[in-house]
Amino acid sequence: MTHLEEELQKLFYQMNDMASLVEGQVEKCISSLLDEDKGLGREVIFNEKRVNAYELKIDKDCENIFTLLNPFAQDMRFVFATLKINYNLERIGDNAEGIAHYVIEAEKGFDKQLLEECRFHEMAETVKLMLNASNRAYSERNAKLARTVFSMDSILDDINRAAADLIAEHIRGNIDNVMQALYLLTIIRKLERIGDHITNIAEEIIFFLEAKVLKHGKKASFMGKEDE
Amino acid sequence: MTHLEEELQKLFYQMNDMASLVEGQVEKCISSLLDEDKGLGREVIFNEKRVNAYELKIDKDCENIFTLLNPFAQDMRFVFATLKINYNLERIGDNAEGIAHYVIEAEKGFDKQLLEECRFHEMAETVKLMLNASNRAYSERNAKLARTVFSMDSILDDINRAAADLIAEHIRGNIDNVMQALYLLTIIRKLERIGDHITNIAEEIIFFLEAKVLKHGKKASFMGKEDE
Amino acid sequence: MQKVKEKIIEAILLICSSITVLTTIGIIIILAIETFQFFKDVSIVEFFTGTEWTPLFANKKFGILPLVSGTLLTTFIAILVALPLGLTIAVYLNEYADKRFKAVIKPLLEVLAAIPTVVYGFFALTFITPILQSFIPSLAGFNALSAGLVMGIMIIPYVSSMSEDALSAVPNSLREAAYGMGSTRLQTAFKVMLPAASSGVIVSVILAISRAIGETMIVAVAAGQEPRLTFNPLNSIETITTYIVQVSMGDVPQNSIEFRSIFAAGITLFGLTFILNNISFWMKRKFVQRYE
Amino acid sequence: MNNARKNEIKDNAFKVFALVCTSVGLIVLGLLLYNIISVGLTRINWDFITNLPSRRPGKAGIYTALLGMIWVVTLTLIISFPIGIGAGVYLEEYGKKNPFAKFIEINIANLAGVPSIIYGILGLELFGRLLALGNSILAASLTLSLLVLPIVIVATREAVKAVPGSLREASYGLGATRWQTISRIVLPASFGSILTGLILAVSRAVGETAPLIVVGALVYVPFAPKTPMDQFTVLPIQIFNWTSRPQSGFVVNAAAAIIILLMFVFILNGFAVFLRNRHNRRVKY
Amino acid sequence: GGGQKANKNAEQPTGVVKIDGSSTVYPISEAVAEEFREHQPDVNVTVGESGTGGGFKKFSRNEIDISDASRPITAEEIDACTQAGVSFIELPIAFDGLAVVVSKQNTFIDHLTVAELKKLWEPAAQGTIKTWDQIRPSFPKEPVKLYGAGTASGTYDYFTEAICGKKGASRGDYTASEDDNVLVKGVSQDKGGLAYFGLAYYEQNQDKLKLIPIDGGSGPVAPSQETVGNGTYQPLSRPIFIYINGKSIERKEVAEFAKFYTEKAGTLAKEIGYVPLNDDEYKLIQERLAKKVTGTVFVKGKSTVGTKMSDLLKIEEGK
Amino acid sequence: MNKLEAKDVNLHYGEKHALKGISMGIKANSVTAFIGPSGCGKSTFLRCFNRMNDLIDNCRVEGEILIDGRDIYKNRINVVDHRKKIGMVFQKPNPFPKSIYENVAYGLRINGISHKKYLDETVEKSLRQAALWDEVKDDLKKSALALSGGQQQRLCIARTLAVEPSVILMDEPASALDPISTAKIEELIHDLKDRYTIVIVTHNMQQAARVSDNTAFFYLGELIEYDETSNIFTNPAKEATQNYVTGRFG
Amino acid sequence: MNKLEAKDVNLHYGEKHALKGISMGIKANSVTAFIGPSGCGKSTFLRCFNRMNDLIDNCRVEGEILIDGRDIYKNRINVVDHRKKIGMVFQKPNPFPKSIYENVAYGLRINGISHKKYLDETVEKSLRQAALWDEVKDDLKKSALALSGGQQQRLCIARTLAVEPSVILMDEPASALDPISTAKIEELIHDLKDRYTIVIVTHNMQQAARVSDNTAFFYLGELIEYDETSNIFTNPAKEATQNYVTGRFG
Ligand SMILES: Nc1ncnc2c1ncn2[C@@H]1O[C@H](COP(=O)(O)OP(=O)(O)OP(=O)(O)O)[C@@H](O)[C@H]1O
Numbered sequence A, B: 001m002t003h004l005e006e007e008l009q010k011l012f013y014q015m016n017d018m019a020s021l022v023e024g025q026v027e028k029c030i031s032s033l034l035d036e037d038k039g040l041g042r043e044v045i046f047n048e049k050r051v052n053a054y055e056l057k058i059d060k061d062c063e064n065i066f067t068l069l070n071p072f073a074q075d076m077r078f079v080f081a082t083l084k085i086n087y088n089l090e091r092i093g094d095n096a097e098g099i100a101h102y103v104i105e106a107e108k109g110f111d112k113q114l115l116e117e118c119r120f121h122e123m124a125e126t127v128k129l130m131l132n133a134s135n136r137a138y139s140e141r142n143a144k145l146a147r148t149v150f151s152m153d154s155i156l157d158d159i160n161r162a163a164a165d166l167i168a169e170h171i172r173g174n175i176d177n178v179m180q181a182l183y184l185l186t187i188i189r190k191l192e193r194i195g196d197h198i199t200n201i202a203e204e205i206i207f208f209l210e211a212k213v214l215k216h217g218k219k220a221s222f223m224g225k226e227d228e
Numbered sequence C: 001m002q003k004v005k006e007k008i009i010e011a012i013l014l015i016c017s018s019i020t021v022l023t024t025i026g027i028i029i030i031l032a033i034e035t036f037q038f039f040k041d042v043s044i045v046e047f048f049t050g051t052e053w054t055p056l057f058a059n060k061k062f063g064i065l066p067l068v069s070g071t072l073l074t075t076f077i078a079i080l081v082a083l084p085l086g087l088t089i090a091v092y093l094n095e096y097a098d099k100r101f102k103a104v105i106k107p108l109l110e111v112l113a114a115i116p117t118v119v120y121g122f123f124a125l126t127f128i129t130p131i132l133q134s135f136i137p138s139l140a141g142f143n144a145l146s147a148g149l150v151m152g153i154m155i156i157p158y159v160s161s162m163s164e165d166a167l168s169a170v171p172n173s174l175r176e177a178a179y180g181m182g183s184t185r186l187q188t189a190f191k192v193m194l195p196a197a198s199s200g201v202i203v204s205v206i207l208a209i210s211r212a213i214g215e216t217m218i219v220a221v222a223a224g225q226e227p228r229l230t231f232n233p234l235n236s237i238e239t240i241t242t243y244i245v246q247v248s249m250g251d252v253p254q255n256s257i258e259f260r261s262i263f264a265a266g267i268t269l270f271g272l273t274f275i276l277n278n279i280s281f282w283m284k285r286k287f288v289q290r291y292e
Numbered sequence D: 001m002n003n004a005r006k007n008e009i010k011d012n013a014f015k016v017f018a019l020v021c022t023s024v025g026l027i028v029l030g031l032l033l034y035n036i037i038s039v040g041l042t043r044i045n046w047d048f049i050t051n052l053p054s055r056r057p058g059k060a061g062i063y064t065a066l067l068g069m070i071w072v073v074t075l076t077l078i079i080s081f082p083i084g085i086g087a088g089v090y091l092e093e094y095g096k097k098n099p100f101a102k103f104i105e106i107n108i109a110n111l112a113g114v115p116s117i118i119y120g121i122l123g124l125e126l127f128g129r130l131l132a133l134g135n136s137i138l139a140a141s142l143t144l145s146l147l148v149l150p151i152v153i154v155a156t157r158e159a160v161k162a163v164p165g166s167l168r169e170a171s172y173g174l175g176a177t178r179w180q181t182i183s184r185i186v187l188p189a190s191f192g193s194i195l196t197g198l199i200l201a202v203s204r205a206v207g208e209t210a211p212l213i214v215v216g217a218l219v220y221v222p223f224a225p226k227t228p229m230d231q232f233t234v235l236p237i238q239i240f241n242w243t244s245r246p247q248s249g250f251v252v253n254a255a256a257a258i259i260i261l262l263m264f265v266f267i268l269n270g271f272a273v274f275l276r277n278r279h280n281r282r283v284k285y
Numbered sequence E: 001g002g003g004q005k006a007n008k009n010a011e012q013p014t015g016v017v018k019i020d021g022s023s024t025v026y027p028i029s030e031a032v033a034e035e036f037r038e039h040q041p042d043v044n045v046t047v048g049e050s051g052t053g054g055g056f057k058k059f060s061r062n063e064i065d066i067s068d069a070s071r072p073i074t075a076e077e078i079d080a081c082t083q084a085g086v087s088f089i090e091l092p093i094a095f096d097g098l099a100v101v102v103s104k105q106n107t108f109i110d111h112l113t114v115a116e117l118k119k120l121w122e123p124a125a126q127g128t129i130k131t132w133d134q135i136r137p138s139f140p141k142e143p144v145k146l147y148g149a150g151t152a153s154g155t156y157d158y159f160t161e162a163i164c165g166k167k168g169a170s171r172g173d174y175t176a177s178e179d180d181n182v183l184v185k186g187v188s189q190d191k192g193g194l195a196y197f198g199l200a201y202y203e204q205n206q207d208k209l210k211l212i213p214i215d216g217g218s219g220p221v222a223p224s225q226e227t228v229g230n231g232t233y234q235p236l237s238r239p240i241f242i243y244i245n246g247k248s249i250e251r252k253e254v255a256e257f258a259k260f261y262t263e264k265a266g267t268l269a270k271e272i273g274y275v276p277l278n279d280d281e282y283k284l285i286q287e288r289l290a291k292k293v294t295g296t297v298f299v300k301g302k303s304t305v306g307t308k309m310s311d312l313l314k315i316e317e318g319k
Numbered sequence F, G: 001m002n003k004l005e006a007k008d009v010n011l012h013y014g015e016k017h018a019l020k021g022i023s024m025g026i027k028a029n030s031v032t033a034f035i036g037p038s039g040c041g042k043s044t045f046l047r048c049f050n051r052m053n054d055l056i057d058n059c060r061v062e063g064e065i066l067i068d069g070r071d072i073y074k075n076r077i078n079v080v081d082h083r084k085k086i087g088m089v090f091q092k093p094n095p096f097p098k099s100i101y102e103n104v105a106y107g108l109r110i111n112g113i114s115h116k117k118y119l120d121e122t123v124e125k126s127l128r129q130a131a132l133w134d135e136v137k138d139d140l141k142k143s144a145l146a147l148s149g150g151q152q153q154r155l156c157i158a159r160t161l162a163v164e165p166s167v168i169l170m171d172e173p174a175s176a177l178d179p180i181s182t183a184k185i186e187e188l189i190h191d192l193k194d195r196y197t198i199v200i201v202t203h204n205m206q207q208a209a210r211v212s213d214n215t216a217f218f219y220l221g222e223l224i225e226y227d228e229t230s231n232i233f234t235n236p237a238k239e240a241t242q243n244y245v246t247g248r249f250g
């Protein structure tokens, strides 16, 4: 194995660790919300530092590999993709942490019915599925798996788009619960962002594996609808 | 001038164009909101495609410069920083477009008093100032200017943090105006995101100029408070 | 037009090179014709096996061996001197001596090869022989020893300079490699440099031998004119070249068998050197190929 | 450590041995020069150089031998120079492909090693008899030309070969013809080395005795030659002649003549070394 | 320079006289040429030494004007000349005496007979005669060391013919050199050494060498100008000649030179170490030259050993 | 129309099939790099364009090589004239052992031009183009051999420019130079491409990446891939190219 | 403790001050690259470590060079023995004109070792370490000159390893090789660094970047900057280094 390959492999392993870590963060923040487990939420906030550290490390490593080992072709695309995936994962971690903050902030557990109305469970499940798929797609170098993410993201979009109306409805019915509703809206928005980041990751994986740039071509169709 | 320098300069010019474009987007979306000018909002949405195209172009150029010209030291940091600034600008553009969508979506002009209560004008002014500062810092290679951004970002944070309560208050008083309030909350959240992205840009400028990584060290302090 | 000019020039140059071929052909034809005449009267077998060479005596015997032995004897003595000295000097200059020393000594030694051989003959006869006689009373006034020694001195530069050139042609990096591995100078010289330059060194020795065999004036002046099948260096002997000079200078009528005998001797000499030259030529070829 | 010590001793022993070897050569050279100079130096004066040969050692001079030598050498140069360079250039520049050139190459390598006396025989028969030039300057020059031709050719070839192929390619690449390339690039670039080889060839010709004896230069010529068809003698033969004379005065003359001859040879060689060094310093590819 | 030009314009001869041939005669011709140069500076005389045979060959081809010879012309050579239309004037010019010498340290040899010399030198002696006592029992058992002329020389031919009876009949195991100097040196340092060479070389090295008288049948005679000149030193003395091309003699410079040669031959031969003829004989020779008498006085193939010059010249007179 | 065009070029050195059916077109005013492992035929192919292979015995070329649409092998064109239109720069700097001035003037002189003023002008122009004028303008009479390696190489380029070729072939022009000189040569190539069509053989992949617009990858005498340089190095179409540029080869 | 340490080393070639007060420490089991423009003294400094400069007349060294804490210049150490501990690999592959086997065995033989089994084992081990064993194991008796350039260079490394040095000095070990061979040598260096302290001079900045842990930048005989390689190439402390690595030099 060459020096470059060694470095790439190290990077790959690190990235997988980072991905698992972030996946864990997302799962935990969702659980803390659903199970009203503030401890879990605090764990997420605590772990965020590790995510940041990972991001810095991977970023630095990518930078060094680019500069010192000047990779070409697939190697170069791998590092480039990793660099961006890293960034997206960090933002996913950020959003997870944000969710955890709202969970902790919330004075009481979220209204089950509101969650039900907002299809929150479905949304949470989808995000977890997507993240898992994109992470596996990366570690298995599986472009097909990465592509599954795109259709799931539209589910998130639908849910997100409906959310404002639903929440407005809910507020009108439960004026004392405004704060919680606002929090939930923010959380749903964050989950949607997470979905977007996962989509980005999937695009980068496909770029790395197939050298196709999907970014704004495909994304444009999601984007326009993002928050319509 | 060497080939590399030529390419770096081209990249620099492009980046400046991109920055002006995005700055324009942000200004316009804010104006469209304040002046209730949906035409401007539509322009922003229309321009978003240009921003995306710019981002792709610059991203590709950075990739090519890394791969083909293997820059070292400051050159390398410049390209790296540009790469990330590019990403952040694109997201700022995204957020600006998102704001424009909400402005267009809103059935009537935003309640002046609500805006006043939320310190929306101040927030909008600060974002514009920050973006202008970071863009000038980049084009003038001025780290000091870049640093001014950080303190302004805390203003945004304060406003954002207070927003949920203020809006909840407003909803309680104007139950019929729930939808608009929710939109405004989302818009404020978006402006806060824009501020974050500008901060990132400033960090990258400092990294490029002084080879100091500020990212999570400094940022961590903002982050924890983000949405407390 | 330009093409024609180019062709003409090529033709002229070709003619120039062909002159060398004509020279060889000339040598061979001239030697061969007269030798052919010669062998009409003398049996080839006798020529190559006879042990007496007395073409100018009444009782003519045409056995070339005494001349050959004389030639080989002086050559052998010369090589005995030149090989160890020359090689040692070459190694020394290449490995031990500092640059300035080498820059002075090498051309100085090359002077030895530039001195006209008649001078060496004079020197051998009037200087070396008397000195040797004071050690070796039985030494004849003309003898193979002193001629051979002086000839050896003369060809030292052939061995030393050419071997040194061969050693110098060995890339310096090889030497550095040897030192880098902890070799002493002696080990470097004999275990690395000499083997690397071996073909060049061998070529130099062969050429020196060939030169010694063909050398004329030293032996003509100092080794005597006594064709004798002996390997005793104290004796006076005669070499092939001396014989040719002797006859050329003397009163021998041309067209006689005596006169023709110089062609037979000449062709023998030619043959001897021809073989050696060919060997060295092929070795040199190999040498060149290996290093480029 | 023991091993290292042993190696060191061997190393130093060899060094001493080698110095002795080097000295042997130099001492002999010194003795030779001393011997000759001590005998001959007093004899050298202007008269010695300008006098005609004589049977009286005190009156005898080397005038005719010296002029004969200059004639022969000059003529040899004139004959062998163009032919040798032409042949050398042909073999290096044109002859790479054909088998004939390869044959010539082997042939030249052999000719270079043919004993000079054989050339004498060739000269005697070919120029002396067949072309009926007798023992004239021309016959001798032709003989010596053939003798030094291989030297000139080899020197030319080496010199031409040392011109990097890339220079030729560069010239062709600029649209030069073959002869333009040779005459404007290759020959000027190699001229220094060719000249060096040429001078070495001349110095060889100066010292040659045996072939001229065979050609028949051992004659009494009491006048300076005026045409190439004149009879002549040369310095080495004059020396050889004097060394075989009974009167001891001639030994002194011989030594004196040797000094003159050596001066010639040394000057030529020194010039060659000078040229070579200068050339080496100047042209580095 | 001007004076010389004037000379040229006057009837001074110019041109080249080419001499070639015997190495024995060479020193005389060379000396004559050298003297002649002072006499007629514009005539260039060259002297080669390609041997008597070689000389005659060139002579018969009209390549040279004068051929030096250490023996009379042979019948074949005459034929060659006749065929080429070359006539010649034959002029004896001096005697060549061979001296037999030993080292000064040698005290036991007082003289040698021709027979003893033959025993010493004949081919059969090679490898068998190793010590002096084999020659004469009274001699000590000193090893024999012989020195002689180079086998390609006229001297060698003459010595072997005179002593051993046949040209070239000689033992081979002796030190042969064209360089008589070397012979002198060799024999002078060698107690058992014996050498033969031209009388001239003895005379120049008298201090180192001891001359051996030779008994040719009428008692031992030591070679000297007299004994050689009057023919008593036998058989190791012989006449030497020059042959002048009959056509060349018509040329002024050749005629002048030939005349000069016959006038100076006596003194110069003596100076060089050969033995001059007597004055009468030189007179006869000059007359012969003046008359341009062509042809040889020698009967075909007859040996010159033991011939007296005046006799021969007289025979010619008689004709 | 392509400036240079090869159509199914096959080349044999005696028995050895050194180039196998190579077809490619090279656009005017671009830099094209040939890369590939040692012995793959890069130099051989390059030398087809100015028929330098003619100088090698037993070298046989089949197929068409078109320059500006004219087949330089088929039509009985004058090779010598043709070469003037195609400049060539070699691996090792090879200035003639003449003065700087004479080096640049050589190409004109062999065409019989000796008009002093014109020569002077051309020499200056060429040296300027080769970015050497300022360094040597005061020493035009100095021997070219006294220049540093990098300067020599630029002189060789100036010499080539003097005969006003439209194409410049370069066979590893910087491989014998130190990094600073190499950078200068690369810059020069970059500057020259506006006016010349440049083809460069290089062993150094980074160099190909840096200087060229298009890159051709050769392997075992075949043209494996020919594309824009950025594609070759970021996204090669062929496995072999990918392996080569990522160093997973052999 | 540093494996190699230079303390205020000054070196003169006659009048020329080639190294000016250089001090640096090199850690064991690391790869250190020396970079800098031509003639800046990289090779000269490298050769101080095995006293190869002793071979050059009029070369004067001042200061201390410590190896494992021992000054190799001051104490009257045996140079020949010392060199055995410091392997050296040169710019051009320079195998001895002997068989592959004898090349590797050379270092042992000159130490008087002739035990066949031991030699065999060491030769195999060294060739394996140099990643050459598989390619040559069937031709150990073949002349080393018959190997390709890259193989020759690995053979030279094997030859060096056979005498078990702890330090290996390499002076532009890949500059004469094609990219594939270069990559192999670089890999080898990477693999060897676990067991050896390697110092490499290189002209190729990318190479320094690829193979080394630390990089020293020399300029005009001075050590300008010495730091971790990634720092040198991403964030050099000195302006000169920055200019050199970004190609804005000279
Ligand atoms: N004159 C020649 N005669 C025979 N074969 C040759 C000749 N020149 C080159 N070859 C062979 O042709 C093939 C291609 O050679 P070429 O020089 O074009 O390769 P290259 O790609 O330039 O290699 P490198 O990178 O080493 O310069 C090689 O296998 C080489 O051995």
Ligand SMILES: Nc1ncnc2c1ncn2[C@@H]1O[C@H](COP(=O)(O)OP(=O)(O)OP(=O)(O)O)[C@@H](O)[C@H]1O
Residues within 6 Å of the ligand: G013, G016, G018, G036, G037, G038, G039, G040, G041, G042, G043, G044, G045, G056, G203
């Ligand atoms: N033997 C020597 N005698 C005199 N000066 C020398 C000698 N060797 C090198 N130099 C000089 O010392 C300086 C340093 O040379 P050195 O070879 O160490 O440079 P380098 O950095 O290795 O260069 P390169 O990259 O060209 O190999 C140079 O200026 C050089 O000219």
Ligand SMILES: [Mg+2]
Residues within 6 Å of the ligand: F042, F043, F044, F171, F201
């Ligand atoms: Mg090539």
Ligand SMILES: [Mg+2]
Residues within 6 Å of the ligand: G042, G043, G044, G171, G201
């Ligand atoms: Mg160096």
Ligand SMILES: O=P([O-])([O-])[O-]
Residues within 6 Å of the ligand: A091, A193, B091, B193
């Ligand atoms: O930072 P974002 O979540 O807006 O991409």
